[in-house]
Amino acid sequence: MLHKQQVNLAKQILLHHRTFATSSASAQSFRKWYQQLWAPERTNLPPYSHFTQIGDPVLRQKAAPVPQEHILSPEVEAIVEKMVRVLRKYDCVGIAAPQIGVSLRIIAMEFKGSIRKELPEAVYQARQMTELPLTVFINPVLTVTNYTKLKHPEGCMSVRGFSADVERFEGVSISGSNGNGVQNELELSGWNARIAQHEMDHLDGKLYTDHMDRSTFACTCWEAVNTKSGRVEIPFYK
Known part of the structure; x- marks a missing residue:
């Protein structure tokens, strides 16, 4: 069963999808908003206090x-x-x-x-x-x-x-x-x-x-x- 917060989040995504689906520019805005849900803005910038890892x-x-x-x-x-x-x-x-x-x-x-x-x-x-x-x-x-x-x-x-x-x-x-x-x-x-x-x-x-x-x-x-x-x-x- 979905948690209440998950249900609310799903409703928000659906609402934004309906709102922004009418134009490519709006779709760009939707993607940017959606990415922010799981990719918060970076606050830790170089020079780091740790070692960068292979792949960087x-x-x-x-x-x-x-x-x-x-x-x-x-x-x-x-x-x-x-x-x-x-x-x-x-x-x-x-x-x-x-x-x-x-x-x-x-x-x-x-x-x-x-x-x-x-x-x-x-x-x-x-x-x-x-x-x-x-x-x-x-x-x-x-x-x-x-x-x-x-x-x-x-x-x-x-x-x-x-x-x-x-x-x-x-x-x-x-x-x-x-x-x-x-x-x-x-x-x-x-x-x-x-x-x-x-x-x-x-x-x-x-x-x-x-x-x-x-x-x-x-x-x-x-x-x-x-x-x-x-x-x-x-x-x-x-």
Whole structure:
């Protein structure tokens, strides 16, 4: 049996349908009114405090360079601050501006020494992990310095809950303006070079799923799904 509110809503729709069905212009108005019943106006706009997810068009756009005269602007400063806040809020090692909904060429990276305690030493060594202080690049340029490729599992906060093996170059050099507008250049190797390549991909509208070994693509919590009879949630907030 229909709830009273549902009956009233159905009557409203029927009434509007009869009222607007006489002309195409009125039909447009009806469709717009009808859509508002289930698609309220968006109030949460970028820069977000969460990670955009695969499927969001912003992740497939080639990000625009930040104009030189705006690098030190309050607007860019606010975007960088939000990126760092989200990076640390979700305890990750890299973030690109498109991941908070802003299609600009800005990345931030940070590999904390505390991560070493969370991983087996053999894994830490095999992946050539080293500490990397918080580093911001505006309009970064990446150059490969070591063409040897290393294959390791890789995840992404914009492809939440999954991972796959990805080949990356062992060494890179990255240059660009830092958050203070000073030109900076950094040599990276091993895992930190991987972070830089991953974030640079985001600026070109690419995801690790474009490069992955498809046979290794997996849900990171598949064991928990089985153990808990499927009662597992992947959060997109924190």
